[in-house]
Amino acid sequence: MNFKKINKILNPKTIALIGATDRSGSVGLGICKNLLEGKKDRKIFFVNPFRKKIFGQKSYDVIGSIKEPIDLVIVVVPAKIVLKIIKEVVREKVGGIIIISAGFAEAGKKGKILQDKIIETVKKADIPLVGPNCLGILRPSINLNASFAPVSPQKGKIAFISQSGALVDSIIDRSFVENYGFSLIVSYGNEAGLSMCDFLEWAKDDPETKAIGVYVEAIKDGRRFMKVAREVVKKKPLLILKAGKTKTGQKAVSSHTAALAGSQKICSAAFKQVGALEVDSLEELFDNLEALAWQPRCKNGIAVLTNGGGCGVLVADYCEKLGVKLSKLDQKVFRKLEKSKIMHPSFSRGNPLDIIGDALSDRYELAMEVLLSQENVHGLIVAQTLQTMTEVEKNAKVTIAAKKRWPKKPIIALFMGGKYILPGEKMLEKNKIPNYSDPRRAALAISALIKNK
Amino acid sequence: MKALTFSETKKILSEYDIPLCQMVLAKTKKEAIVFAEKIGYPVVLKISSPEILHKTEIKGIKINIFDKKTLEKTWDKILLEVKKKKPSAGIEGILIQKQLKGREIVIGMKRNQKFGPVLMFGLGGIFTEVLEDVAFKIAPVSESDAIKMIKEIKGYKVLTAFRGQKQVNLKAIVKIIVSLSKLSLEKEEIKEIDLNPIIVDEKKALIVDTCFLL
Numbered sequence A: 001m002n003f004k005k006i007n008k009i010l011n012p013k014t015i016a017l018i019g020a021t022d023r024s025g026s027v028g029l030g031i032c033k034n035l036l037e038g039k040k041d042r043k044i045f046f047v048n049p050f051r052k053k054i055f056g057q058k059s060y061d062v063i064g065s066i067k068e069p070i071d072l073v074i075v076v077v078p079a080k081i082v083l084k085i086i087k088e089v090v091r092e093k094v095g096g097i098i099i100i101s102a103g104f105a106e107a108g109k110k111g112k113i114l115q116d117k118i119i120e121t122v123k124k125a126d127i128p129l130v131g132p133n134c135l136g137i138l139r140p141s142i143n144l145n146a147s148f149a150p151v152s153p154q155k156g157k158i159a160f161i162s163q164s165g166a167l168v169d170s171i172i173d174r175s176f177v178e179n180y181g182f183s184l185i186v187s188y189g190n191e192a193g194l195s196m197c198d199f200l201e202w203a204k205d206d207p208e209t210k211a212i213g214v215y216v217e218a219i220k221d222g223r224r225f226m227k228v229a230r231e232v233v234k235k236k237p238l239l240i241l242k243a244g245k246t247k248t249g250q251k252a253v254s255s256h257t258a259a260l261a262g263s264q265k266i267c268s269a270a271f272k273q274v275g276a277l278e279v280d281s282l283e284e285l286f287d288n289l290e291a292l293a294w295q296p297r298c299k300n301g302i303a304v305l306t307n308g309g310g311c312g313v314l315v316a317d318y319c320e321k322l323g324v325k326l327s328k329l330d331q332k333v334f335r336k337l338e339k340s341k342i343m344h345p346s347f348s349r350g351n352p353l354d355i356i357g358d359a360l361s362d363r364y365e366l367a368m369e370v371l372l373s374q375e376n377v378h379g380l381i382v383a384q385t386l387q388t389m390t391e392v393e394k395n396a397k398v399t400i401a402a403k404k405r406w407p408k409k410p411i412i413a414l415f416m417g418g419k420y421i422l423p424g425e426k427m428l429e430k431n432k433i434p435n436y437s438d439p440r441r442a443a444l445a446i447s448a449l450i451k452n453k
Numbered sequence B: 001m002k003a004l005t006f007s008e009t010k011k012i013l014s015e016y017d018i019p020l021c022q023m024v025l026a027k028t029k030k031e032a033i034v035f036a037e038k039i040g041y042p043v044v045l046k047i048s049s050p051e052i053l054h055k056t057e058i059k060g061i062k063i064n065i066f067d068k069k070t071l072e073k074t075w076d077k078i079l080l081e082v083k084k085k086k087p088s089a090g091i092e093g094i095l096i097q098k099q100l101k102g103r104e105i106v107i108g109m110k111r112n113q114k115f116g117p118v119l120m121f122g123l124g125g126i127f128t129e130v131l132e133d134v135a136f137k138i139a140p141v142s143e144s145d146a147i148k149m150i151k152e153i154k155g156y157k158v159l160t161a162f163r164g165q166k167q168v169n170l171k172a173i174v175k176i177i178v179s180l181s182k183l184s185l186e187k188e189e190i191k192e193i194d195l196n197p198i199i200v201d202e203k204k205a206l207i208v209d210t211c212f213l214l
Helices: A003-010 A027-036 A079-091 A109-125 A166-178 A196-205 A222-235 A256-260 A263-274 A282-294 A309-322 A331-340 A361-372 A392-405 A422-430 A439-449 B006-015 B029-039 B068-085 B143-152 B154-159 B170-186
Strands: A014-018 A043-047 A057-060 A072-075 A096-099 A136-139 A144-147 A155-162 A182-187 A211-216 A238-242 A277-279 A302-306 A379-384 A411-415 B023-026 B043-048 B061-065 B093-098 B103-112 B116-123 B134-138 B192-200 B205-207 B210-213
Touching (some): A027 A144, A238 A282, A263 A277, A277 A282, A361 A379, A392 A411, A411 A439, B006 B210, B103 B154, B116 B154, B116 B170, B134 B143, B143 B170, B170 B192
Parallel strands (some): A072 A096, A155 A211, A379 A411
Antiparallel strands (some): A136 A144, A136 A182, B023 B093, B043 B061
């Protein structure tokens, strides 16, 4: 798929929505509202023969009545009339089509036949197609929300390419709490036209995208995936959450190899082989994407700074499991800290560096500077347990300052707690330092940042 | 599924320079004895039939044959067992090979609908069958992929210098994996392959038994 063609869909100057409506509770209404958010950036046309006006705007009876060339047509009508509509659309030589409607290959044999006819029609006309059975496409940076998501996300550097549409809705809602944003969200549905690989290629070359996440249930073309994914990981980190893991290998088998080579194992092997990172949960997917979008990547060898022993041990355990090395700290580090006179005499002379529970922000500030200035410390986890004297906001402030002095070394915050650490977390994340409340999540995030483990 | 015969298998392995251990397909007891005396005891006897994929299950494999007398007795026993358990199977003969010492590994291939040929590596016996401690790679498998594959399994240590044994020849294993990957990409008619077991030591890796399915 060439970039220019897909660009008509991802950066349309004109959009026509077939099946536009103001009927409450309808998918069509949701898309109307979302599209209108970008009406300053592009022209929106509504098509519905049963309406004269929708949201005060003229409603066309057929797409042919629109005089301007249309870059993107969105179809949200009942499945049984989709083919008829598509036939009308292809006569107009439009730039691309998204079919939101469901009731195709995912719904059984009849739907599959209908879908095949649609594929044939758009192929003949050489028009790229997204869907059917999808949520649509979102690009917050250009105010494009061509979907029926309940709300538009913030702009950011994460591209999320998802086979599921419904998941996307909740992920967007979650993103407001977790403070991350998106460069692109695509729900690609049944892959009747454009496939996951086409969007991967686009995201690879998209200057706004820094990290790519995929949710997938079944990979359509494994060999093409291998080729495309290899190119993607050369430029950007690629994280994949694959569902359908419980399926076991072939049952009635002839060779031992066939008995062991279940489809899930093959997918996991393929991800590993191309250098993509397979994750186990949505939380892990977005925790890591957030870190990758905000922080630079680094070599293996990090330091852990903490004001609590338990927290430090947990981080160290997870790091070891994940292959993240804790750098050996120089004796000079300890001498410097001892001389400072603000350290507790029994601070740990090791990594994790435990600066003891009564640490105030001056101790954090000094320790961070000493650790980050050490050459073999390539990244840092700043852990904070909530003690009676802990200065949450001041600690956030000195962490942000350290980040500014050391922009090339990633910093992950592990301010543990809930309600009382919230102001600190807000400050950190506003400054693109991700905060996690669980040592495991912080270790996983720093692990994702480390190249060539 | 149809299996390749012994001679077809032998031909294809030599075409890709995949080392089969020294063995012949004997049609008569006499042929077997001549070969055994040449290579020396102990030897292994195995039934050879494209219709019998799992030889152990029907007692079609006998090991620890240390002399001529046992060989003769075992020959008759195998034929009797096969006749009892799989009377319809067409018999090519009985394979005779030297009983090798070393560590066991398994290399295999399964053609996947979406990814094409998928190569598998594991240690032999329970490591593979019970613990499922195996690694997969999609073809083409490069030398560096193959090395990663070998080191990915949990039981990798078994192949290293361990309990007084020397590290096995990893290069020989890599060579088999890479060759099998090439074979799998070129011979599309072959759907599944087991090279099981392969006996490895510090010098070489030799294939002891195979199963090629069309």
